[in-house]
Amino acid sequence: MSAPEPVHPLAGVARGRHGAAGDAPLRVSFPARDIVQVMVRRGQDAALAAAMRTAFGIDAPGPGHTASGSGVTAIWIQPGQWLLTAPRTTEGALAVRAAEAFSTCAAVADQSHGRTTIAVSGASAREALSRGCRIDLHPRAFGPGRAASTPIAQIGCLVHQTDAAPSFELTVFSTLAEPFLHWLLEAGAPFGVEIA
């Protein structure tokens, strides 16, 4: 397990201010995440739920929802499948934990290199996202702890609201992270975008 640490797909993006000046910019950052896909085996739903509780202290969330415990967040992505995410430590660490926890009840795939997470926060976040996001992000329809997969600017995106600021984590295929960020800079330009 001595593979070199991969270069972040957005490592070359210019940090600092993009778009308009203003005192309420869209705050954007690129948190390093371990991302692991968990796919339940047929008829093993109860075993998976028990394993997720034991290993991570998480009750497997239902459609459109997420749940967190012991530094790990589980995001429902489709029937019988979740993404586990955690702050990045050492290469493959979360995948190894998950493979042990779900060895009998689910298939586990490390997606840490394949997906890239972009964090977006600020009062203008909802309005900026609504320029390309078809689902309703109004607090009446969405909120902290909710998640949805939906195309934004024709790029498949997992939208996860993490707090009421509002803050969102947007997870896309790594190969599309750069074009997706370009769209985000355009969408946020009227408010200004501050990349940390």
Added chain:
Amino acid sequence: MLRIPCPHCGARDEVEFIYRGDATVTRPGPDGDVGAFHDYLYLRRNPRGWQVEWWQHNGGCRTFLKVLRHTVTHEVRAVATATETLEVPGA
């Protein structure tokens, strides 16, 4: 623009889905003759009215869904998962 109520994700725009054809055709068994496979592959009712169709929620949960849609008004009356049955209303 159709709005299709996905049983997993809620109502989503048509652009998130891929149309996958008539959901009422049934594949012939292994001893079906060439004629039966021809009909299965090529013949469709193409109704003016209600039709049960496959739509895949490609942009969301990626599951295959059965959708009861009216081919004239585009009204979507019912949506079910792939293993559930949806009856085509008469007339």
